[in-house]
Amino acid sequence: MSDRLPGFSTLAVHAGAQPDPTTGARATPIYQTTSFVFNDADHAASLFGLQSFGNIYTRIGNPTNAVLEERVAALEGGTAALAVASGHAAQVVVMQQLLQPGDEFIAARKLYGGSINQFTHSFKSFGWNVVWADPDDIASFERAVTPRTKAIFVESIANPGGSITDIEAISTVARKAGVPLIVDNTLATPYLIKPIDHGADIVVHSLTKFLGGHGNSIGGVIVDAGTFDWSKDGKYPMLSEPRPEYHGIKLHETFGNFAFAIACRVLGLRDLGPALSPFNAFLILTGIETLPLRMQKHCDNAKAIAEFLSGHSAVASVSYAGLAGDRYNQLARKYAPKGAGAVFTFSLKGGYDAGVSLVSKLTLFSHLANVGDTRSLVIHPASTTHSQLDDAAKVKSGAGPDVVRLSIGIEDKEDLIADLDQALGA
Incomplete structure (x- = not known):
């Protein structure tokens, strides 16, 4: 077997996928089911307790969606990913893991109008407060940092103007502040820009756009870079503190460099519920191949x-x-x-x-x-x-x-x- 690392086009076609073990189907099947049968009581208990990986209920995970998640993570160079119902859903799930009521995040002013609206108005109902900065003035991000700052959010290529964000410079600000950098890579896709290579800790996409590419399916995805220390200073209790829902498990301690993706799944997707349809996952996977x-x-x-x-x-x-x-x-x-x-x-x-x-x-x-x-x-x-x-x-x-x-x-x-x-x- 060759040790050669697959190229981008090869990953776009093959990452995460294998012929179906039961039927031999080469295209990833659409697992259009709500739930999955457990082997026995112990198997069920281990799944619910996060002691083993597997399928429980399509709201939390699905085999078709899993192929999509692995493929996007491979293309972005991340450790793991989570597919959700839309790009907006991805942003809500990400912020739920990072912010407590009264916390702040810094966002670039040049963003998709729907994100500006979501950050300015909808997030207020959670007690999450946005502070705006100018992506053409890196010092404005530094000036916006306060003790309540928990994240920085930018787009790699900004919508609608197509301006390019200096990801590395803003990553330096995030590192100094001790907070993760979130990059929306929707307009670039990993074909043009890989934000993780330039210092991003979390990447989000609207799968609806270029990744799916055919205007037929809505979806979103969250990619964990595996680069941030969630336990360093107690800023992120969802990841560093014992989770009562899972018998006191500390997610970062247990899952290491893919803990953020796990938190988004077992705390965010499980309880907020913005699940991606397996049929949409299938269509988006087909789009990614080209x-x-x-x-x-x-x-x-x-x-x-x-x-x-x-x-x-x-x-x-x-x-x-x-x-x-x-x-x-x-x-x-x-x-x-x-x-x-x-x-x-x-x-x-x-x-x-x-x-x-x-x-x-x-x-x-x-x-x-x-x-x-x-x-x-x-x-x-x-x-x-x-x-x-x-x-x-x-x-x-x-x-x-x-x-x-x-x-x-x-x-x-x-x-x-x-x-x-x-x-x-x-």
């Missing part, structure tokens, strides 16, 4: 379209890190040398009204609230995804009134350019 091929095509198309838009008379500016003159180009070269992603924004000279008008005139681009599809997508964030923000907050998050967001698909770039050209001309 991730390297799709992402390269996405990026190549996006660069060509950004170059076209940057020379169009109706366009005021283009924000795409893959362009040589973009302010994030150097960071893109460092963190994402294979491509700067497929989601970016541009500003129209006609302002808000021009943005609203443009999306109605495109025919090949689909006007909807998603990214990461094989199909090219368009949206006007100020009137949709970021509409809950005031004007100042829209601008700070990269979703000003004149901004249009594109998610570039894998169609022929010439057809996409022609569609944009006719809509801009109209």
